[in-house]
Amino acid sequence: MDFDNSKPIYLQIVDFFYENILVRRWQDEERIPSVREVAVMVEVNPNTAIRAFNHLQELEVIYNKRGIGYFVSKDGYAKVLDIKRNEFKEQTLPDVFKQMRLLDVTFEEVKNLYDQHEKE
Amino acid sequence: MISIKSLYYHYPKSSMVLNDISANFERGNIYGLFGKNGEGKSTLLKIMSGLLYAKSGEYTVDHKSGLHRNARTLQRLFLVPEDFELSAVTIATYQKINGRFYPNFSKKQFYDLIAEFKLAPQHHIARLSFGQKKKVLIAFGIATNTPILLMDEPTNGLDIPSKSQFRKIMASIADENKCIIISTHQVRDLHSLINHILVLDEAKVVFDASLAKVSTEFWFGKPKSTEDSIIYTEAGFGGKSILPRGNKEETEVDLELLFSAVLTQNTVINTILKTNDHD
Numbered sequence: 001m002d003f004d005n006s007k008p009i010y011l012q013i014v015d016f017f018y019e020n021i022l023v024r025r026w027q028d029e030e031r032i033p034s035v036r037e038v039a040v041m042v043e044v045n046p047n048t049a050i051r052a053f054n055h056l057q058e059l060e061v062i063y064n065k066r067g068i069g070y071f072v073s074k075d076g077y078a079k080v081l082d083i084k085r086n087e088f089k090e091q092t093l094p095d096v097f098k099q100m101r102l103l104d105v106t107f108e109e110v111k112n113l114y115d116q117h118e119k120e
Numbered sequence: 121m122i123s124i125k126s127l128y129y130h131y132p133k134s135s136m137v138l139n140d141i142s143a144n145f146e147r148g149n150i151y152g153l154f155g156k157n158g159e160g161k162s163t164l165l166k167i168m169s170g171l172l173y174a175k176s177g178e179y180t181v182d183h184k185s186g187l188h189r190n191a192r193t194l195q196r197l198f199l200v201p202e203d204f205e206l207s208a209v210t211i212a213t214y215q216k217i218n219g220r221f222y223p224n225f226s227k228k229q230f231y232d233l234i235a236e237f238k239l240a241p242q243h244h245i246a247r248l249s250f251g252q253k254k255k256v257l258i259a260f261g262i263a264t265n266t267p268i269l270l271m272d273e274p275t276n277g278l279d280i281p282s283k284s285q286f287r288k289i290m291a292s293i294a295d296e297n298k299c300i301i302i303s304t305h306q307v308r309d310l311h312s313l314i315n316h317i318l319v320l321d322e323a324k325v326v327f328d329a330s331l332a333k334v335s336t337e338f339w340f341g342k343p344k345s346t347e348d349s350i351i352y353t354e355a356g357f358g359g360k361s362i363l364p365r366g367n368k369e370e371t372e373v374d375l376e377l378l379f380s381a382v383l384t385q386n387t388v389i390n391t392i393l394k395t396n397d398h399d
Contacts, residue, residue, distance in 0.1 A: 006341050006371050006372060007372060008335065008370050008371065008372045009372055036291075039291040039294075040288045040291045042312075043284060043288055043312055044312040044313065045150055045291065045312065045313050045315045046291060046295070047315050048312070048315070
């Protein structure tokens, strides 16, 4: 895993989980790799991996079955979709709007590009 | 688990290499020991592993002195040194001779790691490259399963794929019973593994904090406007800086930047860490 050097690594691991859930690689109620497996996979201190698991557990995206392992929650996909949609609206879009203003790109232009992109 | 108090050391006819060093190391952590060249990192590891005698001070492992090369302490730790001479024997012979000194030595684990490093028991150590010899030592050190694992520049001599392999192996063995101390200049190689850092400078411990603490107190990145609270900034294009975190979002600790900042702005940094120390 290549780390972006500004975002805390544990949140980058969280993003890695989100991606797996969003592309349905990890289905709702499906067992996911263990803390140790994730730590080895992304080459981090197991404590960092634990922090990512705890974070996801607090958000109820995953849950722990004692002695068995971690699973994606029953509505894990819906939860992640909600989290990522909010992130898109609250973080990604404002950045795009800022760039649009800076580069004087109109909404019309963006809309045309979007339509074109959707057709392809 | 390990306690060091007022440790002093100097080589014959040299000035102090370790001047009143104190530090504690606990299980469950991977410590990064940083310092410029010749600042005593290797010397400290050698004292901890009984290769050198401290001039004065205390060093205990689980409340028992570790300064007298007693077998009880020595079988509880392993040092992977930076420079080493290995006997001119095969890997299998090396294991037979040395494995017995460590009560929890796992032969299976050793040969699994040897295979993972693309080596074989019948390989003659003398005919291996430096990097391959290092791999033998790393594999052996891990297979000793000692509660304390000391590594001096473990990634020196390893090629790029082996460095990634090394990180995976370390991530797989680190647990709450193990105390791992790694001295290194290769901050980038080990950054994702280390969770506590210790900096030696001018024969003193100038910084000693967990990365959790550092990321609670400091913010790393390019500040938006000219903020007056910048503690340290990298000259040149990019200009990454360290600021007190305040209410800002948590950022990943930039170890190289932190290291440079500690060497120049040590007082400011330690004051911030101390004032906010409520633990």
